[in-house]
Amino acid sequence: MKTTLENFLEAIPQVNTLEHFQAATEELRDKLELEHVVYHWVNSVGERFGAGTYSSEWVDRYLEKDYLRMDPVIFGCFQRFTPVNWKQLDWSTKAAKAFLVEAIDFGVGNQGYTIPIRGPHGQFALFTVNNTASDADWEAFIDAHGRDLIIVGHEFNKKALEFETGDSALPTPSLSPRELMAISYLAKGFSRAQAAQEMGISEHTLRVYIEAARHKLGALNTTHAVARALSTGVIIV
Amino acid sequence: MKTTLENFLEAIPQVNTLEHFQAATEELRDKLELEHVVYHWVNSVGERFGAGTYSSEWVDRYLEKDYLRMDPVIFGCFQRFTPVNWKQLDWSTKAAKAFLVEAIDFGVGNQGYTIPIRGPHGQFALFTVNNTASDADWEAFIDAHGRDLIIVGHEFNKKALEFETGDSALPTPSLSPRELMAISYLAKGFSRAQAAQEMGISEHTLRVYIEAARHKLGALNTTHAVARALSTGVIIV
DNA sequence: TTTACCCTCCCCCAAAATAGGGAGGTATAA
DNA sequence: TTATACCTCCCTATTTTGGGGGAGGGTAAA
Numbered sequence: 001m002k003t004t005l006e007n008f009l010e011a012i013p014q015v016n017t018l019e020h021f022q023a024a025t026e027e028l029r030d031k032l033e034l035e036h037v038v039y040h041w042v043n044s045v046g047e048r049f050g051a052g053t054y055s056s057e058w059v060d061r062y063l064e065k066d067y068l069r070m071d072p073v074i075f076g077c078f079q080r081f082t083p084v085n086w087k088q089l090d091w092s093t094k095a096a097k098a099f100l101v102e103a104i105d106f107g108v109g110n111q112g113y114t115i116p117i118r119g120p121h122g123q124f125a126l127f128t129v130n131n132t133a134s135d136a137d138w139e140a141f142i143d144a145h146g147r148d149l150i151i152v153g154h155e156f157n158k159k160a161l162e163f164e165t166g167d168s169a170l171p172t173p174s175l176s177p178r179e180l181m182a183i184s185y186l187a188k189g190f191s192r193a194q195a196a197q198e199m200g201i202s203e204h205t206l207r208v209y210i211e212a213a214r215h216k217l218g219a220l221n222t223t224h225a226v227a228r229a230l231s232t233g234v235i236i237v
Numbered sequence: 238m239k240t241t242l243e244n245f246l247e248a249i250p251q252v253n254t255l256e257h258f259q260a261a262t263e264e265l266r267d268k269l270e271l272e273h274v275v276y277h278w279v280n281s282v283g284e285r286f287g288a289g290t291y292s293s294e295w296v297d298r299y300l301e302k303d304y305l306r307m308d309p310v311i312f313g314c315f316q317r318f319t320p321v322n323w324k325q326l327d328w329s330t331k332a333a334k335a336f337l338v339e340a341i342d343f344g345v346g347n348q349g350y351t352i353p354i355r356g357p358h359g360q361f362a363l364f365t366v367n368n369t370a371s372d373a374d375w376e377a378f379i380d381a382h383g384r385d386l387i388i389v390g391h392e393f394n395k396k397a398l399e400f401e402t403g404d405s406a407l408p409t410p411s412l413s414p415r416e417l418m419a420i421s422y423l424a425k426g427f428s429r430a431q432a433a434q435e436m437g438i439s440e441h442t443l444r445v446y447i448e449a450a451r452h453k454l455g456a457l458n459t460t461h462a463v464a465r466a467l468s469t470g471v472i473i474v
Numbered sequence: 475t476t477t478a479c480c481c482t483c484c485c486c487c488a489a490a491a492t493a494g495g496g497a498g499g500t501a502t503a504a
Numbered sequence: 505t506t507a508t509a510c511c512t513c514c515c516t517a518t519t520t521t522g523g524g525g526g527a528g529g530g531t532a533a534a
Contacts, residue, residue, distance in 0.1 A: 005384075042473075068473075078470045081355050082395055118318050118355040124473070147242075150391065151384050158319055176480060189461030191520070205482050211522085212480090221490095222521075223460045224426030230467045233315050236279070236305075236361070413510060429491070442512050448492085449510090458520095459491075 005148045012155045021051035034131045035109045039156045041125035058106035072096045077116035086112035111138040115153040127153030173216040182209040184235050187226045242385045249392045258288035266290050271368045272346045276393045278362035295343035309333045314353035323349035348375040352390040364390030410453040419446040421472045424463045
């Protein structure tokens with residue numbers, strides 16, 4: 001006998017095309033008897049990929065209005081690792097309230113559960129299930145399927161990663177140890193002079209590392225270099 | 238009848254103390270019949286917390302030598318979201334080879350499986366199971382328990398997060414919309430002048446935002462502010 | 475052995491960022 | 505109503521970075 005999880009996992013696409021992802025979200029939506037299932041990700045260079053059952057009108061509206069920048073789901077999930085029941089999020093701002101009303105107008109259900117997933121190179125993905133339901137019914141649904149959904153979300157993401165790396169494989173720039181140290185110190189707020197002192201070298205030398213790192217990271221300035229190093233994961237904290 | 242997963246989850250501590258975490262790793266190790274189970278995390282301000290069954294000699298050695306900065310497991314996991322079988326990692330550098338030999342000397346098994354977990358505020362955690370085994374046996378073990386371990390790792394992390402927020406709750410600084418925009422542009426590599434133009438305001442005004450954001454973020458300079466904003470998740474990409 | 479990459483040091487000068495200060499208008503919340 | 509926080513603009517001076525250039529010695533791989 002198949003478990004519920006195995007049943008869900010059957011929906012994960014076997015072939016890496018956007019169409020298969022789309023079909024998988026639809027299949028999963030039907031299996032779960034929900035209104036919407038959405039998988040969406042953004043990598044560190046801002047490339048996006050998404051598949052889901054939201055109406056194309058809503059997707060267009062969302063992109064057009066750049067709702068990514070104020071959607072409480074995105075924001076809440078970005079600061080969290082645990083799956084989020086939408087009811088837990090902060091909908092108190094005026095913009096958030098208006099956003100929610102508009103979303104429901106476009107056929108998005110009032111209840112949602114989103115699993116944030118983080119990947120290599122600053123990749124950030126969301127796996128969302130959505131429905132119109134009472135709070136109690138939704139609680140019960142999450143209790144029953146929450147853990148399975150985590151696994152399903154991760155399987156989705158694994159597929160998406162294969163897709164990405166096959167397509168536009170981002171080579172992680174390899175910084176030399178001294179370059180890494182230099183960038184790390186700057187990320188901690190040290191000035192060049194302080195970092196140089198900390199590393200026991202002249203500031204001139206340190207500058208050479210910073211510039212080498214900047215070029216390797218394809219960054220426009222030091223701040224950009226640190227930002228890229230952090231979001232691609234080449235430096236820690 | 239209890240499922241394997243339920244059996245494992247029984248080991249998750251019900252009370253938030255370091256001792257309970259320690260006990261949980263030991264209980265899990267025994268249930269899984271492994272040599273080691275380790276849970277470890279670092280948050281964005283560098284605070285650490287760990288519980289596990291490694292010998293204290295190895296932990297001391299590891300900290301003393303600052304192996305965190307060259308451990309291929311840490312490095313590999315930091316750039317990945319999927320669980321990692323240690324055999325897949327890059328052990329080719331001289332330092333990595335020496336590290337592995339030393340680890341085994343200190344009683345660490347030759348096989349490992351580590352689940353990277355990312356949380357809010359730049360938190361990064363690792364949940365590791367470790368054993369001495371042949372490649373085939375280890376593969377079989379992972380096939381059997383890999384998914385359960387993901388859930389267990391996440392449950393561990395959930396507990397650790399409760400622990401942290403209860404203890405030294407880091408209030409996420411709340412930046413105003415304009416401050417967020419300003420910091421975001423800088424993170425993208427814009428100069429102050431470019432960012433100001435992009436936002437349609439004077440460079441002077443933009444500077445006020447940057448400085449306000451710097452103060453809120455407790456940052457020493459702009460680069461530090463961007464680094465903190467990224468690692469605490471207040472800005473996206 | 476040559477090639478390549480890494481580490482270290484130095485010069486000069488223009489451009490950008492930082493550290494203080496102050497001022498006025500608009501919301502929103504206590 | 506009175507704070508409080510936000511948005512916008514301006515000043516001066518100092519410090520820090522950025523963009524060029526060049527040079528020597530080390531290690532490691534091809």
